Structures are given as structure tokens and as C-alpha cells.
Amino acid sequence: MNSLHDQTWLLIGASGGIGRAVLDRLVDLGATVIIAVRQPQPLHQWPGGSRVIPVRLDLAAQDLGAQLKQVITGHGLPDGMIHCAGVNRFVSAEGNDDLSLREILDVNLRSAMVVARELLPGFHRRGSGTLLFVGSTFGSIGYPGYSAYCASKFGLRGFVEALRRELADTRLCVRYVAPRATRTDMNGSEVEALNHQLGNHMDAPEKVAEHIISALSGRRATTFLGWPEKLFIRINALLPALVDKALRKQLPIIQRFLKKGAASP
Numbered sequence: 001m002n003s004l005h006d007q008t009w010l011l012i013g014a015s016g017g018i019g020r021a022v023l024d025r026l027v028d029l030g031a032t033v034i035i036a037v038r039q040p041q042p043l044h045q046w047p048g049g050s051r052v053i054p055v056r057l058d059l060a061a062q063d064l065g066a067q068l069k070q071v072i073t074g075h076g077l078p079d080g081m082i083h084c085a086g087v088n089r090f091v092s093a094e095g096n097d098d099l100s101l102r103e104i105l106d107v108n109l110r111s112a113m114v115v116a117r118e119l120l121p122g123f124h125r126r127g128s129g130t131l132l133f134v135g136s137t138f139g140s141i142g143y144p145g146y147s148a149y150c151a152s153k154f155g156l157r158g159f160v161e162a163l164r165r166e167l168a169d170t171r172l173c174v175r176y177v178a179p180r181a182t183r184t185d186m187n188g189s190e191v192e193a194l195n196h197q198l199g200n201h202m203d204a205p206e207k208v209a210e211h212i213i214s215a216l217s218g219r220r221a222t223t224f225l226g227w228p229e230k231l232f233i234r235i236n237a238l239l240p241a242l243v244d245k246a247l248r249k250q251l252p253i254i255q256r257f258l259k260k261g262a263a264s265p
Helices: 017-028 064-075 098-126 147-166 189-198 205-217 229-238 240-263
Strands: 008-012 032-037 052-056 080-083 130-134 173-178 222-224
Touching: 008 017, 008 098, 017 032, 017 205, 032 064, 052 064, 064 098, 080 098, 080 205, 098 130, 098 147, 130 147, 130 205, 147 173, 173 205, 189 240, 222 229, 229 240
Parallel strands: 008 032, 008 080, 032 052, 080 130, 130 173, 173 222
Antiparallel strands: none
């Protein structure tokens, strides 16, 4: 991890939660970090002084590719990129309106594909570069109340897997880290209460950030976090009917929280 010293990293999604914890670790390790935020904030609100460079990127914008080109032109090609931006809604499938569906798919999936597309030509010319994408346990297990989020994260996992295989004959590095439930502001109070009632474990953002930093220098292409979540992912891939039965038992509780959320103003 000392290799991050004096490197420059593009961090997508640094404003809170996991991304902010990753930013803190990168700065601690001596990296310069270009942080992409929709609305740049004053420098004093970020750690690291001159080693933190806020740039404006709207991940849901149709001209995201052009915005990224400007960032690369203005600040140079980074040594690597970490994509940990994400939006989520805990809602039934019929409760997904068009606006929220577009935002979830644009931020969680399309932006990752656009960022990779814009960075790859420079990485190829240089002969080095790292792309790390933060997914989710829900990118491997479909879960009631998270149909749109699961769709975006399943898509992200498939994209990263295909990209890694596409670049297998190069020196470029592609990594995927899938956290389980994490204590961030993305979870509303109802989701926190649901996880508590179901006994779902939740990790601190700082713990997830440590795994992400470790994955940058590790040899493992894909990292799933949490136990028994890692076991459930394997079971779901081999024997999905068993997971169906387990989630069917949880469904009355999940539906109760979904109805409470739908009834809230």
C-alpha cells in the first residue's frame, strides 16, 4: 500500500459514506486525489490540503464523457480510479418512478462504463492503470425491495467481469469489491430498522475502505465482504432455490417495511 504514495487517483463518489472513508485512507497514504462531486465544495471541507482536488462531474449527465475529458485534460491521467458512487431506493418494484430508475441506472452503472471508456485509451498508451469498482452483495443476490438497485449492481458486476477478461492480455488492473450492508446516509431510518429486525450485519465505512485499499495491491480480482454473506452468494449461484426459501421467510417483515415507506410522505 506504500506504492500509493505520490500517485494520483480519481475517486468517484467521495462526498460521504464509503467514498469519504476511502478518501481519508488515500490521503493518509500520501496519494493525490481528484475527487469527483456534483457540486464542488470549498477546499477546507476536505482533508489533505493541496493533495485533494475537487472537480465537477455529474454522473447522471448525458455529457459525462465530455466532462471526464476536461478533467483528464486539466489534471492529467491518474494512476488509477476508484468508483464507489451509488444511489439506492428501498421500494417495491411498482414504486420505482421513471426519474429514480434513470438516476439509479445512470449513477450506479452507466457512469462506471463511461469512466472506464474515457480512461482506457490513456491507460493503454501508458501501459499501466487500475480501475476499481465498488459493487454490492446485492449485485449477486436479488433482494426484495431493491429490484432497481440489484439490477444496476448485477449489471456493474457483469461489466467489470467482462472488462477484466477483455484486458487480460494487458498490464491494466481491474478490481471489484462488493460490500455487504454498510452504515451510510444512503440508508434511511426504515432500512436501518429493517436490518436490525432481520439481524443483518452492517459494516462501518472505514472497515469497507480498508478492504478497498487492500484490493488495490492484492492479487484477488473480486472481493466479497462479510460472513455469512459470502456463503449466501455462493449458495445463490449454485442453489438459488435455497435462498428463495430463506428470503420467503423474511418476506412478511420486508413487506411491512415497504408499506411503511410507501405510506410516508
